[in-house]
Structure formats: structure tokens, C-alpha cells
Amino acid sequence: MPIKATFIIPPSFDGKVPADRSAGCTRVVYPVPNIYELQSAAVLEQVGVSVRYFDFSGNSKREYCDFVENDDSDCYLLWVVNLSIKTDLEAIRHILAKRHVKYVLLLGPGATYFSDKCAIDEKVIVVRGEPENTLYELFSLINEGEDISDVDGITIVRNGIIHNNKAREAIKDLDVLPFPSRHLLGSRHFHNPKLKTGPYTAMITSRSCPYQCIYCVPSSLTFSKEIESRRLSGRKPLIGFRSVENVEKELDLLKTQGYKAVGFMDDNFIWNEKRTVELAQALSKRGFVWGCQARVDSITEPIAKVLGNTGCRYVDLGVESFNDDILKYINKNITVNQIYNAIDLLKRYKVPVKLNVLIGSSPLETKETVLHTLHEVKRLDVDQVMFNIVSPFPGTEYYDICKENGWLINGEYTPTDVQRESIVNLPNLSAKDMEQLLFWNNIRYYLSPTFIIKQLRRFDNITEFSSAFSAVRRKLFG
Numbered sequence: 001m002p003i004k005a006t007f008i009i010p011p012s013f014d015g016k017v018p019a020d021r022s023a024g025c026t027r028v029v030y031p032v033p034n035i036y037e038l039q040s041a042a043v044l045e046q047v048g049v050s051v052r053y054f055d056f057s058g059n060s061k062r063e064y065c066d067f068v069e070n071d072d073s074d075c076y077l078l079w080v081v082n083l084s085i086k087t088d089l090e091a092i093r094h095i096l097a098k099r100h101v102k103y104v105l106l107l108g109p110g111a112t113y114f115s116d117k118c119a120i121d122e123k124v125i126v127v128r129g130e131p132e133n134t135l136y137e138l139f140s141l142i143n144e145g146e147d148i149s150d151v152d153g154i155t156i157v158r159n160g161i162i163h164n165n166k167a168r169e170a171i172k173d174l175d176v177l178p179f180p181s182r183h184l185l186g187s188r189h190f191h192n193p194k195l196k197t198g199p200y201t202a203m204i205t206s207r208s209c210p211y212q213c214i215y216c217v218p219s220s221l222t223f224s225k226e227i228e229s230r231r232l233s234g235r236k237p238l239i240g241f242r243s244v245e246n247v248e249k250e251l252d253l254l255k256t257q258g259y260k261a262v263g264f265m266d267d268n269f270i271w272n273e274k275r276t277v278e279l280a281q282a283l284s285k286r287g288f289v290w291g292c293q294a295r296v297d298s299i300t301e302p303i304a305k306v307l308g309n310t311g312c313r314y315v316d317l318g319v320e321s322f323n324d325d326i327l328k329y330i331n332k333n334i335t336v337n338q339i340y341n342a343i344d345l346l347k348r349y350k351v352p353v354k355l356n357v358l359i360g361s362s363p364l365e366t367k368e369t370v371l372h373t374l375h376e377v378k379r380l381d382v383d384q385v386m387f388n389i390v391s392p393f394p395g396t397e398y399y400d401i402c403k404e405n406g407w408l409i410n411g412e413y414t415p416t417d418v419q420r421e422s423i424v425n426l427p428n429l430s431a432k433d434m435e436q437l438l439f440w441n442n443i444r445y446y447l448s449p450t451f452i453i454k455q456l457r458r459f460d461n462i463t464e465f466s467s468a469f470s471a472v473r474r475k476l477f478g
Contacts (some may be wrong), residue, residue, distance in 0.1 A: 002050045003102070003143060007037055007074040007184075009055040010084075010091035011064050016417075018057040018084035022202065022265065024109055024220030025391065027083065027417050028057070032376045033190050033428040035202045035265065036131075036221040037079045038180035040107060043132045046178055053184035074102045075142075075163075078109035081220050082116065082393065082415040089120065096121055102142065107131045109223040109473045112394055115155040119162050126155035128164075129228025130171055130221070146239045148247075153228070167232035170225060174207065176245040179253060192263050194354065194384065195278055200261040201254060202420040205247050205279060207240040209267040210293070212331050214359045214397040215390050218267040241271075244278045255286050264292040270303060277306050284310035292316065296342035297334050308349030314350055314383065317342060320358040322376040323369045329362040329400075343380055359434050359441075360390040361398070363407075367429045370437050378445065387441045388418040390435045 011220070012018040017027040024036050041051045050072070056064045056129050075097055080088045105125045111118045113129040119126050125148070127134050134153040143149045153168030167243045171177070184200060191197045208222055231239035254262065255277065262283065269292035270276050283290050291314035299315070307315065319339050321327055327334060346353050355377060359370055377385050392399040394413050401423055402408050409423050409431055416423050422431035 002048050003139070004050045004052070004073045005044055005075040005077060005139075006071065006077075007035075007041055007051070007053045007077045008064075008091070009057050010078070010087055011056045011059050011061055011088050013061055013087045015205075019081050019435060020080050021079050021084065021108065022220060024081070024223055024390070025217045025393070026419050029419075030193060030354065031057075031184060031190055032192075032263070033180075033182065034079060035182075035204065036118060036219075037077075037107070038182055038184060039124060039177060040077070040079075040131050040135055041184055041188040042178035042181040043138055046138060046180060047142075047143060049139055051181065051184065053181075055188075064091070065094055065098075069098045071099070074098075075105060075109060076101065079108040079220070080106050081108055082110045082113075083250040083417065085110045085114060085117070086155065089118065093120070096123060100231050105135075105138075109217075109220050109395075112224045112227045114366050116162050119155050119157050122157045126317045127150050127300075128153050128224070128231075131167060132177055132223050133171060134168055140260075153371060158466050164362045166222045167228050169232065170229060170237045171305065174240045174242045179250050181343055182257065184338075185323050192261060192291070194291055194352070195261040195289055196313065197261045197264060199259050200263060202265050203247075203250065203254075205242050205269065206266045206271070208237050210236065210239055212397075213333075214329075214331050215358065215392070215393075216396065217393045219265050222397070224392075230395070235297050239271075244250060244275065244282065247279060247313075250281050251282060251286050251288065254288075254376050260288065262288050262290045262292065266293060266294055267300065268293065270294040270298040273291075273300065273302050276303055280306045280310040280312065283363065287311075289313050293318070295334065297339045299342035299345050301345055304345040304349045304351060307346070307351045314354050315346055316354045316356065317336065318356045318358075320361055321354070321365075321369065322373045323364070326364050326369060329364055340380075343382060347382075354384040355380075355388045356381055357385060359387060359423065359427055359438055360429060360465070363405075365426060365429050367433060367437065370429075370441070374444065375442050378448070382426075385445055386419075388436050389422045389438055390414050391418045392424060410424075417441065 018320045020026045020028045020430055022032045034300050041053060044051050078088050095104055101123060103123050103125050105127055106118050107127045137151050138148055152166045157163045191198045192200045208225060209218055225237050227359045291309045291312060293316040296317050322333060322336050343353055357373055392402040392413060406428055407424050409425060414423055422434040425431050
């Protein structure tokens with residue numbers, strides 16, 4: 001009989017909105033399929049494991065516990081982010097108490113950084129960094145009943161002692177990886193309000209980012225990879241690219257599966273004009289609408305033009321601030337003029353623009369700089385804006401700066417929702433100041449007549465409007 005392995009997303013035991021396990025640093029605004037988990041599931045299927053996938057994030061604790069107590073899986077896997085650690089540890093304690101399982105495996109950035117905290121039992125395996133090659137080796141050994149103690153990239157407990165095995169090198173050829181096992185989602189459909197059209201799925205064409213922004217927590221997979229790379233070499237990992245041909249094969253599969261919209265989770269989707277044009281044309285040829293994340297300094301006129309002509313429904317730009325001194329301090333490596341130029345080019349070719357603004361990313365931040373950024377955002381009349389408060393995540397340079405200067409409330413990092421809470425008191429801006437500025441910035445922006453009228457014109461039906469309205473409501477009020 002093949003080993004039975006089940007991926008589980010537990011309910012939020014603290015009663016708060018569930019953590020977004022794809023982005024890794026926020027709570028859910030609208031559900032996104034976690035393709036990092038689904039790609040790990042595909043690896044298990046490659047080695048003959050019988051895999052299932054259950055999302056209990058919308059269920060009660062009792063429903064989750066009833067499932068576990070009546071289930072017959074040999075192994076369980078959870079993708080852990082910082083905001084979910086407390087819930088996930090409670091969830092696996094229930095598994096360990098009620099079931100005689102072979103192993104519970106914890107993946108993702110929360111498990112990677114807090115590996116010792118997560119290694120609570122000899123049946124718990126923490127899979128650090130990029131999980132795919134580690135999982136392949138682990139389950140090949142588990143299938144054969146072999147010892148797994150020496151596998152690279154894991155943290156385990158033996159005889160009451162925690163062992164952090166040697167870090168595993170990053171995957172060099174992303175084309176060898178199987179496509180995410182989206183079939184495990186069953187009939188569940190996802191909807192991205194920025195794309196309108198559905199069914200929608202997420203996708204990546206590259207891994208990692210070479211830039212050195214001091215605060216940055218990229219996607220949850222990239223952050224896992226960065227944490228482990230720093231353990232191995234003290235440096236950020238090299239970027240991994242999929243070939244355009246490999247991406248096209250996945251797009252063809254998505255087409256046969258009925259998907260119509262793709263949101264790219266690459267930390268940076270746009271690297272050069274040639275690759276961007278090839279990818280954009282591949283999407284257009286297959287009739288997909290799509291959106292991506294990009295740096296402002298990557299937006300050239302040829303790129304803006306091809307985005308506008310190939311169904312790109314949004315470009316997500318991380319601008320953080322409209323103050324050059326702050327941008328320089330956080331090592332963003334862009335200028336305010338470059339932000340203006342990128343927005344102008346995208347609007348010229350009718351590509352919707354979403355801006356990400358980060359409050360408190362520098363000790364230079366004041367109420368005045370935050371209000372100036374809000375003023376510029378409103379003046380530029382872009383399609384969407386997301387305001388967040390910086391959280392100094394362990395593993396980032398900004399965490400070390402805040403720790404050394406005593407800016408962390410209570411002296412240490414605690415998991416927090418960056419869309420609502422602050423854990424930092426800066427020299428010129430307190431945590432309370434940041435929370436109030438965030439709330440009122442959101443109110444002034446999202447409830448302004450200009451924004452409401454502009455958004456109403458975007459929707460073709462009540463389903464699209466309802467989805468977007470729900471996302472805004474969760475953003476404002478939780």
C-alpha cells in the first residue's frame with residue numbers, strides 16, 4: 001500500500017482572519033491557491049505517495065479535530081508562516097495526541113527560521129528552505145523504511161536533542177520540477193479581484209530576488225529559500241529561472257484545466273525586455289488575462305506597450321515611499337522620479353497600476369512623510385494602493401537594526417498583521433502613530449468618491465463587485 005500523506009491548512013484557532021500562506025506576511029484579503037504547497041504535493045506524487053489536500057481555514061476547530069481523529073493518513077504536511085505558527089503547533093499537537101502517524105512535516109518560512117521552536121517531537125520533521133528536493137529524498141527513504149536522520153535540509157529531534165542538519169543547496173534547474181498539483185483542489189475555484197476574470201490561479205516563472213532592500217520579506221517560498229541560503233553561505237541565493245518553453249507547457253495545461261486568469265507570484269516578473277515579451281505573448285496567444293509584480297526601474301516603454309497589448313490587468317509596484325531619503329535608507333535602489341516614470345508609462349498603455357506603500361520602513365519616517373506619500377498616491381490616480389506597516393521579520397537587515405536600537409516593542413519580534421498592527425516605535429513615529437495613519441490612509445483612500453466611482457466602472461457583474469467589496473472590507477476592518 002502506498003503511503004498516505006495529507007496537506008492540511010488548519011483553521012485559525014485564535015479567532016483571527018487566517019494567515020495568507022502564499023505571501024507569508026499578511027492575513028487573507030482574498031484566498032490565493034498556495035502553489036508552493038501544491039508543487040510539494042506534486043513531488044510526493046512523483047515518488048508514489050497517495051496525496052490529499054484539505055483546507056480547514058474556513059472551518060471550526062471542532063471540524064478540524066473530528067477530521068484528524070477519523071482520518072487514516074500516515075503523514076501530514078503543513079506550510080508554516082510566522083503568523084500561523086501558534087495555530088499550526090496547536091494543530092500538530094492534536095495530530096500527535098490522537099493519531100499514530102509516521103511523521104508530521106512542517107514546511108515554509110516560519111518553520112525554516114523557527115526550526116527549533118517547531119521541532120516539538122521526534123515525529124516532527126522541519127523541512128527548511130526550498131522543500132522539493134528534500135521531500136523527494138525524504139519520501140523515497142520513508143517508502144523503503146530507511147533511516148532519514150542524515151537528510152540535508154531538515155531539523156529533527158533524536159533522543160530529546162534537536163539536530164539542524166546541513167543546509168541544502170538551492171535548486172539550480174527549475175524546469176525539472178513538476179507542475180503544482182492543482183487537481184488536489186477539487187472543484188474549488190479562486191477569484192482575484194484585480195483580474196476580474198476566472199477561474200484564476202497563481203503561478204511563478206522565477207525564484208528569488210537579487211536586490212538588497214533591508215526590510216523585504218518576499219513570497220513565502222523565496223523567504224524560506226533566503227533564510228536557508230544565509231545559513232549555508234551567508235548570502236542571498238541566486239535567482240532561479242524557468243525557461244519560457246517550460247512556462248508555456250504549464251500554460252497549456254492550465255488552459256485544458258479551464259483556467260482563464262493567472263496572477264504571477266514572482267518576486268519580480270520583469271527582468272528584461274526579451275523574456276518579458278516572450279512570456280506576455282505566450283499568455284496572450286492562449287487567451288489568458290494576467291497580472292504580475294515588478295520593480296519600477298524595470299518598466300520601459302517597450303515593456304509597458306507589450307503589457308498593454310497582451311491582457312495584463314495589473315502591475316503590482318513596490319514603491320514604499322515618495323521620499324528619496326527614505327528610499328535610499330532602505331536600499332530600495334530606486335528614486336521618486338523613477339516611480340513617476342513607471343506609473344506614467346503604464347497608464348499611457350492602459351495597464352492598471354497597483355502601488356504598495358510601506359509605513360515605518362526607516363527611522364527617517366515621520367507623520368509628514370507618510371501624509372506626503374498619501375498625497376502623491378491620490379494625486380497620481382492609480383487603480384489600487386495597499387498600505388502596510390513594516391514588520392521587522394527575523395532574517396532581515398531591518399530586524400537587526402530595530403533590535404540593536406531598541407525599537408522593537410517588548411524587545412523582540414512577535415508575529416503581526418502588517419495590514420493592521422505595528423510592533424515598532426521609531427524615533428519620530430510611534431507604533432500607535434503608524435496604526436492610526438494606516439487606518440486613516442485606508443479610509444481616505446478606499447472610501448473616497450473618486451476611488452469608489454472608478455472601481456464601480458470596472459465591474460461587469462455583481463459577482464465581480466461582491467468579491468472586490470469583500471476584499472476591501474477585510475482590508476479595512478479585518
